[in-house]
Amino acid sequence: MRPTRIRDYKMKLLLKISLxxxxxxxxIALASCxxxxxxxxxxxxxxxxxxSVKNGDEITxxxxxxVSASGETIINGKDYHPIIHYLIDGKAVVKSSETTLPFNAKYIIKDLxxxxxxxxxxxxxxxxDAIFENKVSSTTITILE
Incomplete structure (x- = not known):
């Protein structure tokens, strides 16, 4: 091999190794993000x-x-807030439309x-990409008739 070919070969090899x-x-940089x-x-x-309510009554x-909650938060221009779903005996019945405390919702009792x-x-x-941990205690309601 001539000296220029050897030098060209070494440069190409060095370029490949560098790439x-x-x-x-x-x-590695992308994986660590x-x-x-x-x-x-x-x-x-x-x-x-x-x-204490009857079927057909409205409850709030x-x-x-x-009470404590982080309500609505804006981070990097993105709005984050908890969405509260109220359940009766484990069945979702109503979702609060409020994004801050006290997360009110109204529900008409039926078929209980x-x-x-x-x-x-x-x-x-x-x-x-937001997680809200649930530390809300349950309670009971009494259906009278």
Whole structure:
């Protein structure tokens, strides 16, 4: 081989090695990037007004007691807020349209048997990359007739 061919070969080999090295560094850099994840929680107790009702009556549900929530938050121009789904005996019945405390919702009681029924909440987020931990205590309502 001539000296110029050897030098050209070495330069091409060095270029290939450099490109592979830069590619590996790029993959490592991209793999180490974490997605932005917003974590928060909602603390309190469900309050039903009135707590003793008949089928056909309207009740107001809200989160009260020693209550805390991070409500609506804007991070990097994105709106994050909890979405509160009220459940009776584990079945979703109404969703709050409010984005801040006390997350009121109204519901007309229907098709419930006489006796006590458990109220609880399921909390989802307005965005898939936000997590709201549920620390809301359940309560009961009494159906009179």
């Amino acid at each position: 592979v090295f830069i590619g590996v560094i790029g993959v 974490e997605k932005d994840e917003v974590k928060s929680l909602v603390i309190g107790k469900i309050v039903a007004t009135p707590s 549900l809200e989160i009260g007691g020693n 048997t006489i006796g006590e029924h458990t109220l609880s909440v399921d909390i989802t987020s307005s965005r898939k």
